[in-house]
Amino acid sequence: MRQTKNRVQELEGILREGGVRVTRQRAAILKILAEAEDHPDASELHRRAKEIDATVSLSTVYRTLSALEQQGVVQRHAFENATARFETADAPHHDHLIDIETGAVIEFRSDKIEQLQAEIAAELGYELVRHRLELYCRKRKD
Amino acid sequence: MRQTKNRVQELEGILREGGVRVTRQRAAILKILAEAEDHPDASELHRRAKEIDATVSLSTVYRTLSALEQQGVVQRHAFENATARFETADAPHHDHLIDIETGAVIEFRSDKIEQLQAEIAAELGYELVRHRLELYCRKRKD
DNA sequence: TAGCTAGTTGCGAATGGTTCTCATTTGCAT
């Protein structure tokens, strides 16, 4: 995957600029994150990263994810009754629909909702810093 | 407070009907919950409940909250980076705005957003079961 | 009203995801 490769190099650049060293372990984790089409949790990322570099420890996965989150290249989501799940922050902002039967996550975006949120905050005398919108759903069977 | 008293008796009735015994400890917790104007967490509820009945243990607070949640009379909220907070489920459905500086919680309701959420789920082939909408805000200073 | 019994309690131990500690290793600027 040429795309993934480029993306990983791009991410590595962001880290170096932020004064964050690109170690063998972090490179492996970055690659896994860039390739991921889903929203894996730390232990799943650990499992995948070990296939690239067997020395990656779970501690490092957590530490790297925190560093990446701080650099703004990764987003952490704490969905209901579940461990934290992660995704790269390259796509434009979106919210999540979670299939309560399978745990699958679908991304969606609603400009109308975004705007309404800002309006509500403003009406209450607040400035919206960030939000969390999650739809817990069941697949329609018909 | 006559209102609180009635509400507590009402809640006790719901429990008894659900086959859940109303113990001294649960009565204390129910009273605290009915009186609460905020969104306390388990340890805060424990602190308050002990003033009514010093024998209430933290385990019982947790167990009671779970029972109450199952009976549908209490709602649990897991806001970002914080312990679970609780409120009685007597008010009509609403979402929450959290002041990221003070932790204060303000309730709000937007029928438009509610409707948009259902539409989005439907478009994606899902049936909306429940949702979580939280606005993390900073007080506007001007 | 006493008795019975399954539900409940307090206590302390267990859980489990995540973070921290520390001795050792290593990226990378010079």
Added chain:
DNA sequence: ATGCAAATGAGAACCATTCGCAACTAGCTA
């Protein structure tokens, strides 16, 4: 190449929440 601050692996620590168990009790029954 070298030096040193940053990063690592392993395992301990954290901490909110849940569990296990022996003692207690709500509330039905006679």
